[in-house]
Amino acid sequence: MRQTPELKPRLVVLDRDDEIQARRDNPELLADKDTTVVPLPLRHPYSGLEELQRLGPALREGAVFVRNPFDQNHYTEVSDAYASIAKAKFYAFSRVCQLLGAVRLEVLELRELSETGERAASVKMSAGSVSGGLTKGAKQLKEVAEKLFGSWTWETGEPDQELAEQMAMKSGLHTDITVNSLLEQRRYRTNPLKSHELLLDISSEAQKEITFAADLNALLGGFIKPKFEAKMNSLKGQMHNLQLELSVDF
Numbered sequence: 001m002r003q004t005p006e007l008k009p010r011l012v013v014l015d016r017d018d019e020i021q022a023r024r025d026n027p028e029l030l031a032d033k034d035t036t037v038v039p040l041p042l043r044h045p046y047s048g049l050e051e052l053q054r055l056g057p058a059l060r061e062g063a064v065f066v067r068n069p070f071d072q073n074h075y076t077e078v079s080d081a082y083a084s085i086a087k088a089k090f091y092a093f094s095r096v097c098q099l100l101g102a103v104r105l106e107v108l109e110l111r112e113l114s115e116t117g118e119r120a121a122s123v124k125m126s127a128g129s130v131s132g133g134l135t136k137g138a139k140q141l142k143e144v145a146e147k148l149f150g151s152w153t154w155e156t157g158e159p160d161q162e163l164a165e166q167m168a169m170k171s172g173l174h175t176d177i178t179v180n181s182l183l184e185q186r187r188y189r190t191n192p193l194k195s196h197e198l199l200l201d202i203s204s205e206a207q208k209e210i211t212f213a214a215d216l217n218a219l220l221g222g223f224i225k226p227k228f229e230a231k232m233n234s235l236k237g238q239m240h241n242l243q244l245e246l247s248v249d250f
Contacts, residue, residue: 004045007052010035010213011065011075014224018061022224029219034212051075062227064216066209070171078213078235083144085206090148090244092171093179093200097248098152099167100186101159104249106151108197110144113241125150144202148244157250161187176201186250195249203242210235 012035014022019039022029030037038046040061046052051073052059058077065075070088090107097105110123123145165174165183173179178200185193214235220228 004048005036007049007075008032008034008036009067010216011038011063012036012216012228013038013040013059013061013063013065015040015061018224018227025222026220026224028221029224032219035216035219062231064213064228064231066213069205069209070173078210078231081209081213082203082206082240083147085209086144086202086242087147089173089202089205090200092167092173094152096164096168096171096173096179096183098154099160099164100182101157101250102152102154102248103157104151104153104247106247107148107244108247109245110148111199111243111245113243115241117241144242148202159186159250172205182248193250195247197245197247200244200246201242202244203240 010032012029014037016039019037022037029035038052038059040059042052042059055065055075064078066078066081068074068076068085068088070085070092076084094105107125109125111119112121114120123142125145125148161183164186168174168179168183178198182193182196182198185196214232216228217225217232220232
């Protein structure tokens with residue numbers, strides 16, 4: 001009986017004929033410890049994998065996926081990775097805020113930073129609308145703003161510090177200095193933090209995953225590389241530094 005395959009951090013989707021040819025002409029790709037080659041149409045044992053079934057129509061020849069670091073059970077196509085990973089990080093952060101006893105979390109502004117750390121552009125995120133402009137041609141960044149604007153209000157504000165810290169660890173947020181600072185502030189119950197405005201980096205993890213996907217170029221040889229070259233080159237234009245300005249009340 002064929003063993004159920006373990007999906008790796010990167011997925012490369014080929015049609016079945018190309019997958020067979022890759023076994024002969026491009027074995028480095030199939031042997032890579034970080035990459036799973038998914039042949040289409042799906043057959044057993046791949047057809048039974050829930051992670052692949054969830055991808056639906058996005059699972060097509062030529063697609064490249066990376067695992068979402070803030071949602072380990074889901075993959076995101078590299079062309080959508082910037083918005084998807086940024087959104088997942090923010091939602092994980094909002095959950096941590098809720099567990100820390102927040103009664104309100106509001107997104108104030110999305111900022112794009114230059115390579116020197118200066119504000120290059122920004123989008124105001126007032127209730128019900130997104131206004132302002134980002135750098136020319138950065139359509140995907142406006143899409144990030146549209147997915148994140150708004151405010152959250154919770155009823156009781158009852159904290160569960162231990163569960164909040166477990167959530168931060170499970171989601172990977174514990175590596176973010178801003179999140180760690182917030183956890184530390186709420187841990188001190190003698191004079192607890194009541195409100196805070198902060199800047200949350202929502203792009204570094206997406207940049208890491210996009211760079212990781214672009215590394216596939218070194219593995220895509222022979223007949224396979226032309227099928228992915230344009231996609232891999234387009235990833236270079238997705239390197240933007242983004243911060244969210246947030247306000248949280250406890």
